[in-house]
Amino acid sequence: MATPVAVSKFETKSHDSPDETRTPAKTRVEVVRLEGFTIGRLNFEPGWRWSECIKPAVGTESCQNSHVGYAVTGQLMVRLENGTEKRISAGESYTIPPGHDAWVEGSSPFVGIEVMSAEQYAKPTS
Numbered sequence: 001m002a003t004p005v006a007v008s009k010f011e012t013k014s015h016d017s018p019d020e021t022r023t024p025a026k027t028r029v030e031v032v033r034l035e036g037f038t039i040g041r042l043n044f045e046p047g048w049r050w051s052e053c054i055k056p057a058v059g060t061e062s063c064q065n066s067h068v069g070y071a072v073t074g075q076l077m078v079r080l081e082n083g084t085e086k087r088i089s090a091g092e093s094y095t096i097p098p099g100h101d102a103w104v105e106g107s108s109p110f111v112g113i114e115v116m117s118a119e120q121y122a123k124p125t126s
Helices: none
Strands: 020-022 027-034 037-044 067-073 075-080 085-089 093-096 100-104 110-114
Touching (some): 075 110
Antiparallel strands (some): 027 037, 037 110, 067 093, 067 110, 075 085, 075 100
């Protein structure tokens, strides 16, 4: 079992006024930084696909981030490089290892709260 991380500061911030916003095609990533933690709200429009919307910004063949999060609304399909596919639906928590593509399924946007990859997700390489 992992050792718990201690929090030393009582703090709140709204994703409606994020510290940073990233907006690749069909994407809005709202990043909030709290002492020692970065949390992202990912908003993907219908028709969003990582390989079409994020790949041009980051320049890798597949998403190389590890993800830990919670699906607030919508559905996201994820395909690992080994061919394994899973659907993430509203109300589910998830982990996704590096090396994957993903796309919004259906006509509703996908909104997820990420607690692991938010600092680097959809950040253009420079």
